[in-house]
Amino acid sequence: MIIGEPPLPEGTPGIDAIAMTMRFGEFVALDNVELKVRPGSFHALLGENGAGKSTLVKCIMGYYHPTAGSILVGGREQAIANPKDAHALGLGMVYQHFTLVPAMTVAENLVLARDDVPAIVNWPREKKELEAFLARMPFKVPLNARVSDISAGERQKCEILKQLYLKRRFLILDEPTSVLTPAEADEVLGMLRNMVVAGELTILMITHKFREVMAFADDVTILRRGKLAGHGRVADLTPDDMARTMIGAEELTVQPARIGEVTATRLELSKLNALDDAGAVAVHDISLTVRGGEIVGIAGVSGNGQRQLVEVLSGQREAESGEIRVAGDLYHASREEMRQHKMSLLPEEPLKNACVGGMSVADNIAFREFDRAPFASGGWWLNRAAFRTEAERKIGLYKIKTRTPDTPIAALSGGNVQRAVLARELGGDVEVLIAANPCFGLDFAAVAQIHAEIMAARNRGAAVLLVSEDLDELLELSDRLMVIFHGELVYEARAGETNLTEIGRHMAGH
Amino acid sequence: MTTDVAEPVEAVAIAPAADPGFLQRYGGTIEYILIPGAALVGALGVFGIFVAMFGKNPLDLYFYMYQGAFGTWFSWQNTLTRAAPLILTALCTALPAQLGMVIIGGEGALLIGALSATSAALMLQWASPLAVQLAMACAGMAGGGLWIMLSGGLRQYRGVNETISSLLLVYIALAILNHLVEGPMRDPASLNKPSTREIGAANMIGSIPGTDIHWGLVFGIIAAIASYILIYHTVFGFAARVAGGNIRAAKIVGLGVGKLILTICFLAGASAGLAGMVEVAAVQGRTNANLAAGYGFTGILVAFLARQNPLAVIPVAILLGGISASGGLLQRRLDLPDASVLVLQGIIFLFVLASDALYGRIGFLKGKS
Numbered sequence: 001m002i003i004g005e006p007p008l009p010e011g012t013p014g015i016d017a018i019a020m021t022m023r024f025g026e027f028v029a030l031d032n033v034e035l036k037v038r039p040g041s042f043h044a045l046l047g048e049n050g051a052g053k054s055t056l057v058k059c060i061m062g063y064y065h066p067t068a069g070s071i072l073v074g075g076r077e078q079a080i081a082n083p084k085d086a087h088a089l090g091l092g093m094v095y096q097h098f099t100l101v102p103a104m105t106v107a108e109n110l111v112l113a114r115d116d117v118p119a120i121v122n123w124p125r126e127k128k129e130l131e132a133f134l135a136r137m138p139f140k141v142p143l144n145a146r147v148s149d150i151s152a153g154e155r156q157k158c159e160i161l162k163q164l165y166l167k168r169r170f171l172i173l174d175e176p177t178s179v180l181t182p183a184e185a186d187e188v189l190g191m192l193r194n195m196v197v198a199g200e201l202t203i204l205m206i207t208h209k210f211r212e213v214m215a216f217a218d219d220v221t222i223l224r225r226g227k228l229a230g231h232g233r234v235a236d237l238t239p240d241d242m243a244r245t246m247i248g249a250e251e252l253t254v255q256p257a258r259i260g261e262v263t264a265t266r267l268e269l270s271k272l273n274a275l276d277d278a279g280a281v282a283v284h285d286i287s288l289t290v291r292g293g294e295i296v297g298i299a300g301v302s303g304n305g306q307r308q309l310v311e312v313l314s315g316q317r318e319a320e321s322g323e324i325r326v327a328g329d330l331y332h333a334s335r336e337e338m339r340q341h342k343m344s345l346l347p348e349e350p351l352k353n354a355c356v357g358g359m360s361v362a363d364n365i366a367f368r369e370f371d372r373a374p375f376a377s378g379g380w381w382l383n384r385a386a387f388r389t390e391a392e393r394k395i396g397l398y399k400i401k402t403r404t405p406d407t408p409i410a411a412l413s414g415g416n417v418q419r420a421v422l423a424r425e426l427g428g429d430v431e432v433l434i435a436a437n438p439c440f441g442l443d444f445a446a447v448a449q450i451h452a453e454i455m456a457a458r459n460r461g462a463a464v465l466l467v468s469e470d471l472d473e474l475l476e477l478s479d480r481l482m483v484i485f486h487g488e489l490v491y492e493a494r495a496g497e498t499n500l501t502e503i504g505r506h507m508a509g510h
Numbered sequence: 511m512t513t514d515v516a517e518p519v520e521a522v523a524i525a526p527a528a529d530p531g532f533l534q535r536y537g538g539t540i541e542y543i544l545i546p547g548a549a550l551v552g553a554l555g556v557f558g559i560f561v562a563m564f565g566k567n568p569l570d571l572y573f574y575m576y577q578g579a580f581g582t583w584f585s586w587q588n589t590l591t592r593a594a595p596l597i598l599t600a601l602c603t604a605l606p607a608q609l610g611m612v613i614i615g616g617e618g619a620l621l622i623g624a625l626s627a628t629s630a631a632l633m634l635q636w637a638s639p640l641a642v643q644l645a646m647a648c649a650g651m652a653g654g655g656l657w658i659m660l661s662g663g664l665r666q667y668r669g670v671n672e673t674i675s676s677l678l679l680v681y682i683a684l685a686i687l688n689h690l691v692e693g694p695m696r697d698p699a700s701l702n703k704p705s706t707r708e709i710g711a712a713n714m715i716g717s718i719p720g721t722d723i724h725w726g727l728v729f730g731i732i733a734a735i736a737s738y739i740l741i742y743h744t745v746f747g748f749a750a751r752v753a754g755g756n757i758r759a760a761k762i763v764g765l766g767v768g769k770l771i772l773t774i775c776f777l778a779g780a781s782a783g784l785a786g787m788v789e790v791a792a793v794q795g796r797t798n799a800n801l802a803a804g805y806g807f808t809g810i811l812v813a814f815l816a817r818q819n820p821l822a823v824i825p826v827a828i829l830l831g832g833i834s835a836s837g838g839l840l841q842r843r844l845d846l847p848d849a850s851v852l853v854l855q856g857i858i859f860l861f862v863l864a865s866d867a868l869y870g871r872i873g874f875l876k877g878k879s
Contacts, residue, residue, distance in 0.1 A: 315761045335764030345762050354762050356755030367752060367763045371745045380745050 012169040012202045013074035013090060014039035015060065020069035022055050029055040030066070031226045035204075037170075037219070039074070042196045042203045044213040044234070046246055047223035048443035050413045053206045056223070057172050061093050062086045073170075087115070092168025094159045096175045102148035106141050106158055113162050133165055138191040152302060153184030160192065164201075173205040177212060182471070183504070189216045208443070210239040224248050243444065252448040259459050262479075263292035266341075266463035267432050272322035274308045282308035284487040285322070292431070295454070295464040297478030297495070299471060301507050305487035306467045307348075310436040313465070314345045316353075326432055338368075341432055344425040344457075346418075346450075348437035354421050357410030361402050362391035364409045365424045394423035399449070415446030422453055430457045436467045451477060471500055485509050541869060542822075546815050549865040550829075553858040560853060566844050578839030579832025585839075590723045593824075593831030595620070597730030598785035599809025600816065600823045601737055602658065605778040606672070607818035608741050609754040609771060615661060615676025616782040617806025618683035619654035623783025624790045625687055626653030628797040629695075631709035631790075642713045646787050654783015655776035657683065662775030666768045672775075684802055691798050705798035715791045726788035730827070733781050737820035740777075750774055782806060804852075808834070811859050830855070 015037045022030040030052045037043040047053045059066045062080040070077050073089050080086050100109045111117060111126050130143055139157045147155060156176060163171055171192075177185035193216045195201040207213060213220055213234060221231040222245045230245040267290040276282035282305040290296045300306050311317035313324065315333025324331045326341040337343070347353035355364045366387050369375055374386040391405035400419045402412055409417055418438065426433070435454060439447040454477060458464050468474050474481060474495075481498060483491040483506040491506040558568030579589050602616035630649035634642050661679060664670035690696075690706070697707040715725050741747035753760035753767050760767055789801055812830055816822035837851035 315764055316758050333761070333764060335766070338764045347762060352756075353758050356752055356759055358755055359751065363748070367759065370748050376745045382743050382745060382748055 012039055012200060014041075014202060015091075015170060015204070016072040016075075017056065017060060018070050018072065020056060020059060020071075021067045022052075022059060022064060023067045029226050030059070030069075033069075033223065033226070033228045034231075035221050035228075036231075037202060037204050039202055040196060040199045041218045042193055042216055043205070044217035044220045045204060045206045045223070046208075046213065046220055046242060047229075048246055048445070049415050050225070050443075051223040051246075052226040053223055054174065055226075057093065057174065057204070057206065060086070061091060061172065084115075087166070087168070090167065090169040091172070092163035092166060092170070093172040094156075094163060094174065094176055098147075098155050098159060100147045100155060100158055100162075103146065105144055105146050106150070107143040109147060109158065110162055110165050113166060130165075134161075137161060137164060138194060139188075151184075153180050153188065156180060156184070156188055160188070169200075170202045171204070173203060175206055175208065177207070177209065185212065186215075192216075210242060213242065214239060222246055247444055252445055253452040255448065255452045256455050256459055258455065258479075260293045260461060262294050263461060265289045266292050266327055267434075267465060268325040270323055270325075272309070272312065272324065273320040274305075274312045274317055275320055276305075276308055281320075282487050283312065283319075286484075286487070286489055287322075288482065288489065290432075290463040290465050292461045292463050293458060294479040295458050295466055295477050297474040297481045298465070298467045298484050298489075299474050299481060299503050299507060300467075300469070300484035302469050304484050306436070306469075306484050308487075309484070310347060310434065310467055313434050314347060314353075342429050344430045344433045344462075346421060346425055346433070346435040346438045346454075348440055350418050350421040351410060351414070354425075355409050355417060358408055360391075360406045361395070361400065361409050361412065361420055362387045362405035365391050365394055365420055365427075368424055368428075394420075394427055397427075398423040399445075415442045418442055418446060418450065422450060426453050426457055430460070430462045433457050433462050433464045434467075435464065437469055438466075439470065439473060471503060474503075475500070483507055541872065542817050542819075544872070545865050545868050546817065546826075546862060549861040550815070550858060552865075553854065553861040556857050556861075557854045560857075561844070561846065561850070564846065566846065570844060571840070574839050574843050575833065575836040578836025585832075585835060587722045588835040589828060589832040590727050591831075592834050593827040594724065594726035594730045595785040595789060595805040596809055596812050596827035596831055597734055597823055598726075598788070599782045599806045600812035600827055601733055601809075601820060602654075602778045602782035602806070603810050603813035604816065604818040604820055604823055605737055605741075605774050605781070606658075606662075607754075607813065608747070608750050609774050610757070611662070611665070611754075611771070611775075612673045613658060613661060613676045613775070613778060614673055614810050615658060615679050615806070616778075616785075616809045617802065617804070618676065618680035619657045619779040619782035620786040620789070620806045621680075621683040621687050621801055622657045623650035623654035623779075623786030624797050624801050625690065625786070626650050626783065627787035627790050628706050628709060631713055632695075632707060635710065639712045642709070643715055643791060646709075646713075646791055647784060650783040650787030650790075651780035652783070654786060655778075655780035658779025658782070659772055659776045662771045666771045680806065687797065687801070688799065695797075697796070700798070703798055703800075705796045708796045709790065711795070713791065714795060715788070717792075724788065724792035726785070726792050729784060729788060731824060733784065734820045734824050737777075737781075741820060746770075746773070782809070785809075808855060811855060811862070814859070814862050830858075 017033065017035040020030050020033045021028070033052065033056060035056060045053050055064065058064045060071055060080070062082045062085050071080060072078070078089060101112070104112070107127055107130055110130060111121060127143065134140065134143070139161055141154055141158050141161060142150065147158065160171070177189065180188065189212060192201065192203055196203055205217065217234045219231065220234050220237065220242065222229045222242060224246060229248065270287045272283055272286045273281065274283040286309060288296065298306060308317055312319045313333070326337065326343065331337050345354070351357055366375055370382070371379070375383055377383050388405055395402060395405060398419045400423065401416050409420060412420070433454065438450050438454070454464060454466065466474065466477060478495045481493055481495050481503065482489050483503055485506065486509070554572070558571060561571045562568050578585055580586060599616040599620060602619055603613055606613040627646035627650035630645040631642050634645055657679060658676065661672045661676040664675050665672040692704045695706045696704050717724050718728065741750065749765050750770050753765055753770050757767060785805060786801065790797055794800060808830060812823055812827045816826040833854060834851055840846045840850060841848055
């Protein structure tokens with residue numbers, strides 16, 4: 001321990017962030033924002049992507065140094081120069097994505113996270129201490145299991161346990177439930193809530209989900225475009241109030257009504273099999289058909305083969321066996337076939353799956369058409385002016401927020417990257433659309449727009465296969481619903497004739 | 511120790527939203543000049559210390575290096591002659607780099623190119639010089655191209671790491687060359703240094719009029735400019751950049767990645783093969799072990815210093831050509847060992863590779879307020 005370090009406040013501390021301003025160059029990420037988290041409370045921080053939530057908590061954790069403003073921990077002003085200082089004050093953060101080492105056991109991960117790992121670890125003693133620690137905790141995790149073998153829910157519990165093991169008394173959770181099923185999310189947040197009620201912990205949770213705010217939070221602070229948009233007690237507010245405060249005057253895209261006739265079969269999978277990266281069977285004998293003018297939804301807990309299924313359909317993975325037919329023709333995901341059948345693909349994590357981060361927005365929008373007129377003169381020479389004109393048109397049409405068409409797409413927010421992909425994939429005629437978690441991690445405006453576009457494509461007669469881990473999204477959009485479990489389709493129903501409980505049961509394999 | 515290390519990545523993702531000023535727009539370009547420049551200066555500094563340990567004055571060293579590289583018309587010609595093959599072999603690394611591949615086997619393609627070109631010339635002794643020269647160029651490019659394409663094919667269809675395979679192919683190429691010049695293709699008259707027969711003085715490509723610089727320099731500059739145009743202005747280059755930037759994105763829009771890899775590897779190898787042809791047709795006049803002079807390996811250094819940009823390859827090749835041209839003068843005036851220029855090249859390579867870590871981290875280029 002460092003000499004001269006401030007003593008830990010008694011009990012669990014509250015945090016006040018006063019007049020926080022953070023500038024990056026000319027861009028103001030935080031403008032005079034105030035945040036007051038009472039000690040022993042569960043506080044939700046709401047806001048759309050880019051509203052400044054992450055910037056604010058990074059200032060609190062010492063990753064950023066605010067341009068102006070001060071932070072009070074337990075009522076005393078603290079200069080938090082780096083994350084180590086924040087840790088010393090008992091502040092801990094749980095990230096959206098896991099920071100555990102998959103190849104190591106839970107116990108090893110916990111010990112590894114300490115600041116004072118001894119050169120030689122006395123494992124029997126550490127294990128005994130860890131067991132004693134776990135006995136006091138509401139969560140149970142298998143200490144000797146390798147992290148790669150445990151479920152997402154258990155991993156998230158490990159992340160939280162790690163913070164508690166490190167004696168953090170104030171936890172910041174950055175969208176902690178985005179990788180969990182609804183049941184897992186409720187379990188984890190419920191346990192944390194109990195610890196808060198018992199006065200052992202204070203929590204600041206960044207989230208998108210109103211349901212979680214309503215069920216677990218005491219107070220809420222809402223940011224909009226770097227400014228404080230509102231705050232209050234959750235008990236006095238409705239989700240509608242919060243949504244309005246978050247979005248401000250922005251109009252959400254209205255989803256078109258479900259119209260049109262179901263036509264002939266467009267997409268047909270028969271006995272499709274595919275392996276995962278480790279060579280295990282991930283997709284097993286999947287057969288399904290999607291007809292024009294309908295949305296077929298596939299539900300399932302993450303890791304049940306839906307990623308590999310989508311990868312096969314989008315040409316990112318070879319099928320082991322089985323066949324895919326589009327409009328009756330065999331399909332191997334070549335450029336000619338995609339073009340002939342007007343295939344569109346909206347993969348999950350578009351920056352990773354469908355864009356080249358270092359290339360410009362205009363280039364990324366042109367990926368499907370760059371080898372044809374007007375983008376290519378004579379079939380080989382790039383016509384830069386056409387790239388620009390088309391990009392400007394689509395940027396306006398799809399409300400993509402970018403400084404210029406030449407900005408690298410990696411500099412855009414997640415919602416705007418997905419809008420750019422949407423513009424590319426749905427900008428022309430669509431006969432078959434395959435979408436995978438198209439709204440993962442996006443803000444309201446983007447979600448509403450993407451849902452509206454998918455519905456519009458369906459209404460124009462496209463066959464839509466929607467693979468999603470968001471049940472609300474599936475129930476809202478699908479005409480037919482299927483459930484994938486361990487790589488097999490185990491359930492099928494018309495959307496109107498089923499419900500959350502029934503689907504949830506099949507997702508869990510019952 | 512904490513596991514919070516994942517954090518700075520997110521921090522980077524937020525920062526670029528800012529500041530549309532001068533630095534924002536040109537900061538990247540300035541970086542591409544500043545960082546390799548600084549790496550070069552740093553390497554020269556360390557080399558100065560190395561030389562000082564031999565009891566020589568580093569300032570003399572820098573002076574003679576300048577003299578030997580760019581001080582006189584004679585040294586300029588020497589420099590440019592050495593730059594010519596470097597431009598071509600650098601393209602052998604820079605082109606595949608657009609696809610995200612690291613090919614370091616330009617030396618092998620150069621040797622095979624030289625061998626193919628020599629064979630073509632020896633078989634066509636009855637033809638006119640122009641026909642022989644054209645045949646040599648075609649054979650050299652085809653030989654070198656197929657050689658590197660082998661690496662590309664192994665990577666695409668067998669999952670073999672292209673860096674390792676291209677490097678190992680250098681030694682195979684050298685073995686083939688040695689076998690042929692000491693066996694089937696040996697000129698019985700070459701006693702001390704086994705060589706092939708001469709291609710004939712009439713078939714040599716000669717010098718640019720008014721200079722002692724051979725035409726290889728022109729070939730190199732044309733190849734570099736053509737590569738630049740190919741990568742940045744054609745449909746093919748666009749597809750290559752998509753596949754190089756993100757292979758998953760390339761697949762989702764149905765681009766034939768295998769075809770791209772094989773074509774780019776062929777072009778890369780063809781470029782190094784052309785370097786081999788030039789060395790035979792303009793310098794050596796025959797094939798022997800002299801051709802393995804390390805141009806292929808120095809080309810890797812040129813490509814990395816040029817940040818894999820085909821146009822930047824030209825000035826960088828001239829710079830490194832100058833460094834190697836100054837070797838003779840250093841040896842004569844400072845009495846330094848022959849290999850000291852290689853030491854300098856090694857130091858430069860280390861500095862350039864280490865300087866990679868600096869991109870995006872130079873404070874004043876990020877446009878902070």
